[in-house]
Amino acid sequence: MSEPLRLGIAGLGTVGVGVVRIIRQQAALLEARTGRKITISAVSARSKDKDRGVPLSDYGWEDDPVALAKRDDVDVFVELMGGDDGPAKDATEAAIAAGKDVVTANKAMLAIHGQALAEAAEAAGRVIRYEAAVAGGIPVMKALTEGLAGNDISRVMGVMNGTCNYILTQMQATRQGYNALFAEADKLGYLEADPNLDVGGIDAGHKLALLASVAFGTQVNFDGVELEGIQKITLEDIDAADDMGYRIKLLGVAQMTGRGLEQRMSPCLVPSTSPLGQLEGGTNMVVIEGDAVGQIVLRGAGAGEGPTASAVMSDVIDIARGLRLPTFGQPATTLTTARAALAAVPAPYYLRMQLVDKPGALAKVAAVLGDAGVSIDRMRQYGHQDTAAPVLIVTHKTTRTALDEALAGMDKSVVQGEPVAIRIEEVD
Amino acid sequence: MSEPLRLGIAGLGTVGVGVVRIIRQQAALLEARTGRKITISAVSARSKDKDRGVPLSDYGWEDDPVALAKRDDVDVFVELMGGDDGPAKDATEAAIAAGKDVVTANKAMLAIHGQALAEAAEAAGRVIRYEAAVAGGIPVMKALTEGLAGNDISRVMGVMNGTCNYILTQMQATRQGYNALFAEADKLGYLEADPNLDVGGIDAGHKLALLASVAFGTQVNFDGVELEGIQKITLEDIDAADDMGYRIKLLGVAQMTGRGLEQRMSPCLVPSTSPLGQLEGGTNMVVIEGDAVGQIVLRGAGAGEGPTASAVMSDVIDIARGLRLPTFGQPATTLTTARAALAAVPAPYYLRMQLVDKPGALAKVAAVLGDAGVSIDRMRQYGHQDTAAPVLIVTHKTTRTALDEALAGMDKSVVQGEPVAIRIEEVD
Numbered sequence: 057m058s059e060p061l062r063l064g065i066a067g068l069g070t071v072g073v074g075v076v077r078i079i080r081q082q083a084a085l086l087e088a089r090t091g092r093k094i095t096i097s098a099v100s101a102r103s104k105d106k107d108r109g110v111p112l113s114d115y116g117w118e119d120d121p122v123a124l125a126k127r128d129d130v131d132v133f134v135e136l137m138g139g140d141d142g143p144a145k146d147a148t149e150a151a152i153a154a155g156k157d158v159v160t161a162n163k164a165m166l167a168i169h170g171q172a173l174a175e176a177a178e179a180a181g182r183v184i185r186y187e188a189a190v191a192g193g194i195p196v197m198k199a200l201t202e203g204l205a206g207n208d209i210s211r212v213m214g215v216m217n218g219t220c221n222y223i224l225t226q227m228q229a230t231r232q233g234y235n236a237l238f239a240e241a242d243k244l245g246y247l248e249a250d251p252n253l254d255v256g257g258i259d260a261g262h263k264l265a266l267l268a269s270v271a272f273g274t275q276v277n278f279d280g281v282e283l284e285g286i287q288k289i290t291l292e293d294i295d296a297a298d299d300m301g302y303r304i305k306l307l308g309v310a311q312m313t314g315r316g317l318e319q320r321m322s323p324c325l326v327p328s329t330s331p332l333g334q335l336e337g338g339t340n341m342v343v344i345e346g347d348a349v350g351q352i353v354l355r356g357a358g359a360g361e362g363p364t365a366s367a368v369m370s371d372v373i374d375i376a377r378g379l380r381l382p383t384f385g386q387p388a389t390t391l392t393t394a395r396a397a398l399a400a401v402p403a404p405y406y407l408r409m410q411l412v413d414k415p416g417a418l419a420k421v422a423a424v425l426g427d428a429g430v431s432i433d434r435m436r437q438y439g440h441q442d443t444a445a446p447v448l449i450v451t452h453k454t455t456r457t458a459l460d461e462a463l464a465g466m467d468k469s470v471v472q473g474e475p476v477a478i479r480i481e482e483v484d
Numbered sequence: 485m486s487e488p489l490r491l492g493i494a495g496l497g498t499v500g501v502g503v504v505r506i507i508r509q510q511a512a513l514l515e516a517r518t519g520r521k522i523t524i525s526a527v528s529a530r531s532k533d534k535d536r537g538v539p540l541s542d543y544g545w546e547d548d549p550v551a552l553a554k555r556d557d558v559d560v561f562v563e564l565m566g567g568d569d570g571p572a573k574d575a576t577e578a579a580i581a582a583g584k585d586v587v588t589a590n591k592a593m594l595a596i597h598g599q600a601l602a603e604a605a606e607a608a609g610r611v612i613r614y615e616a617a618v619a620g621g622i623p624v625m626k627a628l629t630e631g632l633a634g635n636d637i638s639r640v641m642g643v644m645n646g647t648c649n650y651i652l653t654q655m656q657a658t659r660q661g662y663n664a665l666f667a668e669a670d671k672l673g674y675l676e677a678d679p680n681l682d683v684g685g686i687d688a689g690h691k692l693a694l695l696a697s698v699a700f701g702t703q704v705n706f707d708g709v710e711l712e713g714i715q716k717i718t719l720e721d722i723d724a725a726d727d728m729g730y731r732i733k734l735l736g737v738a739q740m741t742g743r744g745l746e747q748r749m750s751p752c753l754v755p756s757t758s759p760l761g762q763l764e765g766g767t768n769m770v771v772i773e774g775d776a777v778g779q780i781v782l783r784g785a786g787a788g789e790g791p792t793a794s795a796v797m798s799d800v801i802d803i804a805r806g807l808r809l810p811t812f813g814q815p816a817t818t819l820t821t822a823r824a825a826l827a828a829v830p831a832p833y834y835l836r837m838q839l840v841d842k843p844g845a846l847a848k849v850a851a852v853l854g855d856a857g858v859s860i861d862r863m864r865q866y867g868h869q870d871t872a873a874p875v876l877i878v879t880h881k882t883t884r885t886a887l888d889e890a891l892a893g894m895d896k897s898v899v900q901g902e903p904v905a906i907r908i909e910e911v912d
Contacts, residue, residue, distance in 0.1 A: 078634050078776055088701060088814050089633050187631070192778040197626060202807070203623025206516050206797025243565050252767070321818025331783060334762055348506055349621040349794035353783035355759060366777035369634025379630070379807045386516050418781075 058381040060093035061376040064128055064156075065148055066121035067136030068101035069189065071161055074365025075134065075372075076110045086369075090376035097129040125151035131158045133376055133439030134368065145173075146200035148184075148480035152177050159371040161188035161364060162252050164234055166383075167211075167262035167278040170269070171391070188202035190263040191340045192217050193363025195354040196368060200270050200344060202386040207346025209271040213483065217260040218338030218358045219246045220306040221285050224338045227297035228294050234287065245339075256285035260308055261321040267342070268310035268319050270385045273392060277317070280396030284322035293408060293476060296448045297325050301435065302406070303333040307481055324481040331355070332483060344482065351484060387411045403482065404433060407449040409466070409475035411437070417470040420449065430454045430460035444472045450480065488521040490557055492584075494575055495564030496529035496536055496683035499589055499616065502793025503562065504538045511728040514797075518804035527556040529572035545860065553579035560803055562796065568592035573601075576612075580605050587799040589616035589792060595690035595706040596861070601821070611720070612811045613799035618691040619768045620789025622784040623798060628772060629698050629813040635774025637699040639739040641911065643698075645688040646766030646786045647674045648714050648734040653764045656722050656731075662715065674766070684713035687734055689749040689776050692912075694735065695770070696738035696747050698813045701820060705745070708824030712750035721836060721904060724876045725753050728862065730834070731761040735815045735909055744823030753834050760911060779791040779912060827884035832861060835877040837894070837903035839865070845898040846875065856890035859884045872900045878908070 057451070065072055066090055079086070081095055086094050098116030100123075118124040122266050125133045125147045133151035133157060137144045151158050158165070159175065166173065166186055177184045187197045191214060200212070214223050224238040230237075238255065241247055246254075253259040259369075261281040269276040286306050297304050301323035310319045326332045331353045335341045340358030345351050357363035374380075411417050425432060434450040451459070456479075463475050491507070493500055507514070507522055516520050526544030528551075546552040553561045553575040563586060565572045572593050578907060579586050586605065588594065594601065594614055605612045615625045628640070645647050651665040658665075666683065669675055673681075681687040689709040697704040714734050720894035727733050730753035738747045754760045759781045763769045768786030773779050785791035802808075812819055839845050846865070853860060862878040879887070884907075891903050 074776070082634065082636060085636060085701075086634070091815070142855045194780060195627045197625045198626060198631045202802060204794065206510065206514070206794050206803045208510060208513060227659070273513075310837060331762075333757070334759075346788035346794060348502070348797070350785045350791055352786075353781075354620060355781040355783070357778045358779075362776035363778055366632065366634050366774060369776070370631050371635045374630060377809060381805060381807070387519070390516060472906050 058092040060095045062095050062097045062131045062218040063134050063195050064098050064124045064127055064130035064134065065096060065134045065374060066100040066124050067138065068099060069136065069230065070361045071364045071368065072101070072136040073108050073110055074136050074361035075136070075368050078365050080110065085137050086373065089452030090373055093375055094372060098124055099125055102122040107155055121147035122150045126154045130156060130214055132159055132372060134372070135160040138164070138464050140168045145169060147171060149176065150183050152180050153300065155180060155182065157375050158184045159183050159368055160184065160186050161368060163189040163259065163266065167265045167276060170266065170272055170276040170383065171388060174388035175344060178382055178388050183375065183380050184193070185374065186266070186366035187371050188364045190237050190266050191342050192356065192358035192360065193261035193352045193366045194340060194342060195367065196342045196354050197270065198370065199352065199354060200267065201381065204349055204352065204384070205426055207348050209344065209346050211309065211345045211427055212271045213309045213332065213481070214264065214267065214268045214340070214342040215305050215332060215335055216263045216308060216340050216341060216342070217254055218360060221335065222246060222338045224286060224294070224304055224306070225275050226288065227291055227403060228298065231291065233291050252285070257283045257306055257321040260306060264308035264310055264321050266321055268393065271387060272311060272312050272317060272394065274317055274394040275391045276351060276384070280317065280403070281319040282398055286323050289323055290438050292446065296359040296408065297406065298328065298452060301328050302326060302480065303328050304478065305332060307332065309481060311401060312394070313400040316399045320399065322479065324479050326481050330483050343394055373464055387468065402453040402455050404453050404480040405451045405459055406478045406480055407451065407475055409447055410444040410472035411447045412469070412470050412472060420467050420470050421447070422428065424467070427460045428458045428465065430458055486496065486520040488523045489799055490523050490559045490842050491562050491800065492526050492552045492558035493562045493564065494528045494552050494746050495566065496527060497564065498789045499792045499796065500529070500564040500668040501538055503564070504798050506793050506797050508538065509759040512894040514801065517848035518801055519805055522800060522804055524550055526555055526899065531650065548859065549575035550578045553584060554582045558584055559888060560587055560800060563588040563590055566590055566592070568596045573597060574616050576601060578606065580610050583608060583610065583654065585610050585803050586612045586717045587766060587796055588614050588794060589690040591690035595693045595704060598694065598704040598811065599816060602816035606810055606816050611803065613802065613809050614694070615793045615799050616795035618694050618789065619691035620784065620786035622768060622770060622782045622786070623771045623795065623796045624782050626798065627782060627849045629809065630696065632774050632777055632780065633774060634814070635776050637772065637774050639737065639773045640695045640699045640770070641760070641909070642695065642768070643733050643760060643763055644691045644768050644770065645685070646734055646768060647681055647682040647886050649763065650674060650766045651743070652714060652717065652722070652732055652734070657725065659719065659815070661685050661716060661719050683715055685711045685734055685749040685793065687845045688734060692738055692747055692749050696745060698741050699738060700745060700822065701814060702745055702822040703819045705824065708745060709749055710826055714751050716904065717751055720874065721906065723730055724836065726756065726835065728755060728878060729756050731756050731910065732906065733760060736758065737909060741828040742823070743828040744825030744826045746828050748827065750907065754911055756891060758911050762891055828883040830883050832881050832908040833879045833887055834908055835879065835903055836907045837875055838872040838900035840872050840877045840898050840900060841871065848898050849875070850896050852893050853890045853893070856884055856886045858890050858892065
């Protein structure tokens with residue numbers, strides 16, 4: 057029997073409480089699986105006296121997470137405070153400097169400071185683990201870093217913000233518009249304090265940047281993620297997509313192209329019959345494509361006490377078992393810096409525009425698209441509303457550049473307002 | 485840079501060739517990810533001179549896999565011959581005795597001899613890895629053993645025989661009966677030499693026994709798997725199930741009950757809208773339910789050169805990286821022996837029987853069911869055929885014992901032939 061593995065847990069919100077609960081309730085199971093006891097030496101949070109539903113009096117208390125990170129009786133610093141900077145980063149750095157391993161659920165911190173933190177940890181012979189930072193309970197970092205490590209990864213995709221998927225699937229199910237569902241999600245407590253983290257795609261973009269780093273052996277580069285939120289998606293788009301056999305998802309896509317690393321987090325159309333298309337509600341899904349394995353799909357809860365604590369515990373258990381890997385799967389100093397390629401891979405697009413009801417209007421639109429080299433695969437014109445009629449177009453594969461050129465050149469006398477363009481991601 | 489990791493590969497069928505191909509083509513990637521070279525010292529197969537599409541002249545050759553397993557220049561013995569006994573087992577034992585780690589894709593050998601092999605390996609300080617043995621390219625052993633190790637697992641389910649799922653989904657898609665699709669699968673080369681391994685559920689049963697061992701910390705017990713094949717499933721069953729919102733799958737289910745470990749590999753109805761219900765064709769799916777994480781679904785190719793080689797390589801890479809765990813996640817000597825519980829958990833059932841067309845017939849069936857304590861949830865009677873009409877019944881939850889008692893007590897003057905009973909597995 058080895059020595060106990062002693063944790064210091066900073067942050068006692070939903071996830072921290074979940075971790076405490078698993079360690080208390082599953083002590084025997086954890087000991088059977090790791091061959092040692094997993095104990096909590098001390099915890100830290102904003103308020104000491106708050107009743108969190110789990111007994112904390114057995115553990116030491118630190119007001120300052122940095123002090124917790126440095127304690128002699130802590131082997132692993134478990135950072136569950138959140139925030140890309142400030143106390144979370146200070147305490148993580150302090151833990152590494154003090155020779156502790158780190159387990160964190162902090163996607164923002166790692167998406168922005170991951171390279172520097174990984175280099176510091178590896179120089180100190182310590183590990184940073186973050187299964188809980190990406191897609192909640194789904195063991196996707198482990199699948200990608202270890203389970204599929206024999207593959208040259210061609211593409212990683214994911215629906216990794218449950219709130220956005222909830223809003224989009226509820227729009228279709230309840231026939232309500234984006235604003236009504238946004239308000240409902242807010243009322244249900246599904247939104248971050250800054251809702252743009254959710255509906256703007258930032259939170260999911262952080263996760264995508266972490267996946268891309270491991271998949272392609274590149275330094276994590278959140279600034280290279282092309283971000284677009286779901287705020288402009290209308291019920292009309294959802295219905296039109298459905299009509300043509302698609303669903304609209306806030307989809308993250310990372311792929312290495314001849315022109316650099318493409319990372320996108322944006323609304324996309326995916327086939328209704330694909331696993332991504334069939335994903336309803338708040339559940340997360342990650343799709344990994346490798347040259348040998350083909351397509352692997354992983355699905356599960358992306359948030360919540362139990363799922364996220366499960367992911368934190370898998371990292372803790374790995375450390376308890378002596379399973380140690382560099383933060384991004386290979387030494388941080390060997391990660392390359394890839395050029396960011398914006399929408400480099402051609403794709404079909406869905407277009408929606410309001411066409412003025414006059415002769416030759418459609419011909420003009422078709423001509424502008426044709427001049428930019430964008431060819432039309434399918435087109436639908438719906439019933440008139442006042443003086444303009446919605447027209448939906450699915451293009452053949454085209455580059456975003458060509459498409460943007462065409463849209464910029466649309467004749468304002470025939471097209472009312474701004475055309476909407478949504479990429480169609482080709483996936484089985 | 486560490487020393488190279490040197491493999492000896494026994495078996496050069498589809499999977500063996502796939503492994504050789506990855507090692508040759510992805511040498512740089514593998515070295516970047518593991519920090520060392522992965523090399524092949526020697527190989528072994530039945531015929532030395534066969535052209536397998538990959539160059540083998542760089543490697544030593546052994547006619548005898550046991551000799552390969554013992555070679556001084558082999559660190560890891562990669563067993564890809566198959567067969568639960570004979571050369572595969574002899575060579576695996578020889579490898580362990582000679583102090584080698586073992587990677588295998590051999591589900592039959594481990595489902596039957598896994599406990600003894602694991603104990604021998606652990607006594608010798610060696611590991612046995614077998615990601616490729618279960619659900620092909622899906623990294624499910626890793627997900628269960630490591631990624632979800634913080635969970636008390638309540639149930640593991642899987643569609644893990646692509647041939648059966650192909651036959652079942654093609655029956656529905658093409659309106660052909662079981663025999664026609666079986667013949668087609670045979671012609672396409674989808675069937676094992678002994679087709680009962682596929683359609684009888686044996687192959688998938690081996691996989692289930694391995695999953696159950698890790699999930700519940702029990703000694704692998706293939707004899708405790710209740711097996712039922714898909715041979716009796718008719719197009720009529722598939723249509724009736726569809727009509728009531730279900731799909732029929734050859735589904736493996738393992739769960740720990742108050743009466744022991746229940747392991748079943750049998751046709752089941754699952755909701756059409758569930759991920760399992762939506763699984764078409766030869767793809768595999770494993771569903772894991774844990775107390776903290778909830779439901780995790782993993783989906784991917786269950787067979788084929790690339791996917792299976794990908795899984796073998798993940799084990800090789802783990803060994804190259806120094807990630808070492810006991811065969812079943814915890815020391816083999818600590819695994820418990822669970823009593824086998826046959827269909828201990830009550831479930832609703834789908835029943836199909838031919839009812840003779842005379843007054844009171846249905847009332848008699850209902851009375852027999854009621855006497856055995858089996859209550860009816862839904863019932864459908866279809867158009868007459870000759871003197872008898874098919875009747876479909878969905879029961880409320882009942883035990884298999886009560887149901888069997890009811891079916892045995894059916895009045896032969898009103899029910900023609902043998903009633904068909906298929907369990908409805910409750911899953912989201």
